[in-house]
Amino acid sequence: MKELRIATSLDEALALVADGYQPVAGGTDLVVAARGGKSELPDHVVAIDRLTELSEIDSSDGGLQIGATVSHARLMRDESVIDGFTALADAAALVGSPATRNVGTIGGNVMNASPAMDTGSPLMVLDSEIVLRSVGGERRVPVSDFWTGPGQTVSQPDELCIAVAMPDLPSESGSAYVRLEYRRAMEIAVVGAGAVVSLNPEGDGRVVGVSLALTAVAPTIIAVGGIADALIGRAIDESALADVAALAGDQASPISDLRASDDYRRHTVGVMARRAVEAASRRAAGASIPVPVNRSVGIGAVT
């Protein structure tokens, strides 16, 4: 017999999780995987989607703290996300369909830990931390340490993800997330890339800070090493973008599967990387590119 408990407080949820209950938020991974026969529904499940403690988007302490049960639909429309952490809104806006976005949560996306998760690269380049809590207390794990393999994280079974937190970007910064889409809804990232670019406040167009992360080309989301060395001090021009693409392609270790071959992924992740860096730098320079970037670049663009 399966049991579903609907938690009415965070403490209750934490106690149940400590007792071996598995959390479910939107259920768009957990329930869909069970229905699809991929993995059986756990015997004991606790629903956390009604916990108001987990549904806040808070910028009062500087930076942004996003509650675990905030939906993709809210992320893509929230002014503070769009203004300061645009890549995350770009990603949220691409998830599934309106129905998936209304139900699916950022906490679920993070904890499901798919290498193709869309919020992963944005969280990585935005230097985020995952806030975990158990009955024993709270800890914060940098995303760069958080995912350890497909479906695997450093989180313990008795821990809930309660939020993701990220610091404000320096001024003259922009971020963007781009993914390869074969169709314009109900898609899964074949490859994707997120970037943050900070430009010299003097306005000479030179890069003073940059980070780049890649989606679906390794067992987890990966940060591209050496990107700062490659770009700092340069303007984002064709030659810089070619270097970005090459660097991304080199560091990708994609698999071949039904969605694409490793060759094609290695090539297209370079394309996504350069588009993400270009869009981020344009946003850094004050250009307004609506969310999601995918609808403005390449042929995903709306006419």
Next chain:
Amino acid sequence: MTIAETPRFVRADGPDKVTGSGRYTADMQLAGMLAAKFKFAEIAHARIVRLDLSAARQIPGVLAVLTDDDVPDVRYGAGLADRTLFARDVVRYEGEVIAAVAATTKEAAQAAVDAIVVEYEPLPIVDDLEMATADGAVLVHPEWESYRASPGVPRDGNVASHSSVVRGDVDQGLREADIVVTSRYIADGSHAAPIEPRAVVAQWEGDKVTIWTSTQVPFTARDGVCQTLGLPTNRVRVIVPHMGGGFGGKCGFHYEAHIAALARTARRPVKLVFTRREEFIAPDRRRESMIVDLTTGVKSDGTIVARRGQALLDNGAYTADSSFFTQLAVMHLAGPYVIPNVDIGAELIYTNHQPSGSVRAPTAPQATWARESHTDEVAAALGMDPVEFRLLNAVETGKVGPSGQTYDEIGLTECIRKAVAASETAGPLADNEAVGVAIGWWPSIPSPSGAYVKLDGDGAGQIITGAQECGTGSVMTLRQLAADELGMDPEDFQIVHQDTAVAPYDTGATGSQTLFNNGRAVIAAAGQIAEQLRELAADRLEASMADIVLSEGAAHVAGSPDRNVPIAKLARIASYGELLIGHGSGTPPSAPEISGATCAGDAGMAAWVAPQFSCHAARIRIDRDTGVVRVVRVDAVHDSGTIINPIGALGQVEGGVVMGIGQAISEGTVYGADGRQRNPALLEYKLQTAADVPEIHTQFVEIFTPDAGPRGAKGIAEAPNVPTAAAIANAVTKLIGRPVTHLPMTPERVWEAMR
């Protein structure tokens, strides 16, 4: 007429579908109903060495477990009887049913399925269309010669059907040609992918069974049950509740007999509802993969002199209704062109894949994609504009087509001109955009069909028809025909349909034939009532019957609208005397003649009744960095004869275009070396979504077509699926400089072709 004119009326089942009040087969609940589950082979080719049901039978709640041992020894199949309800000794594809279970809950049924023990001796996988016909190839059906088959279909080993059209002298023609172009194209198989997975409910009362099933062809389903379970037609009643789409995938007889047999054994009603995965792997209806070779010779002035061609079609493990596909493929490799010398053949080849069967315009999207891509290659070799090349060579009124049929008035060249002109109104092309143009054709299928019409005492009408509604809306349009015949409003009629015990025969929602044939039946049935009404009115209005006109709900004397009597009043009078009941069927139009061609494996598809013609111009945009193609606009122009219900016809074209886009760029079955599908799921089998739908601009070239459907109409449902992929392909070629020779033209394949 243009389609901008006000539509006649909107389909009657729309509100039910939108509000959720429509009841589908899966929604049915009957007292004591059991759940059914199947044990599938889950291996593509193997001999069953042990099948142990004992553990399954012990599971609490299990009331029936059936295998081949429990049903009559019958081999069935539309053109070729190569199929049994349950696997017998050997399984030939992964979705073959080994056993069926009925239990009090789905979970118990599944547990019983899981408890069935099957041991296999694996057999070699036959999955290569060329190797399957080589000497010494493993036979999918070693006993093929013993199967009962339609006469005149050549078969041999793994070749389940062969046909060819030979006319003139191809060798001589190719020698006389100034330029000869040879191409090879390969198309993957694809799926109908209806959103409603199939469902069947069966309930026995005494020795009669009622079966509710999501089929497009209730009479075929009924006949399959009768044949396999040994029952007369009047003891099997098939009813189709609301359907959530079929697209050909629900043509044919599928699982109705399995569920009826379970219900009989368990003495309880039984319901089967497929999962999405089962819907992908099991039914014997998917679009066949194909290898096409074409060689065409042209004179330097652009006229085609000869074509040699061959298509290999993947039949899969059993021959659903696909025997005639070879001849259809031949016709599409020839295409609607004047070609004096042709030698084109096609072979339907057994493999250990899921069986192929009618999916919306079987063989046409793939074969047309190959032929029209080849056509652009030929035009390019000539240095000729591909549209001019088509206008020069296309069949037209009075011309003789490749199979020797002479065409009456048709509008193909007008379709081409209009589609191209319309696409040019969309403004200049960006440097990553191009327009591709392709033409297509498709037969109208005459067949017997029947209907009753009655008017009851209050003047309300009822159409009782054997026709079936799979979402095409064509059954709805029958109301318009009855209303026009009787001078009434379509809203005055309700329809009782898709019930084999109640209505006369119809072929079903297949072959674009519903309005084409059942329209004739309804007009004839309504016509009988019109006669009765005229007689009654003539009596009352003291006029001669010949002078009575039925219009706007009344009968009046011609020329004197004031001398009238409401039809409702006549109906009341009739309700006390001779009732207003009409029945109709009419004679289907007969096949035209052909001359000068020899057809091997003739399935009656070399000459087409009321052929439909079309031209699509697809404007696409390419992402040169990734190979992703997006269709931004399609101009579709169709000669489908008279258009009876414009809004319905438009819906067919738009749906067909979107389905065609999927087949062009995203939909394809991927098979593993083990002969099993690798993407039987909607995430990995990529249908187009609403967000992907481009602008679609449709025009009809309306030509009253004699010897066709009602009022000079031809079919329309399949035609829009025919040239869409081809038009997109020709646009892709323009942008990347060479054709993508593998369908679907996925981003990665486009990218490979660009490299």
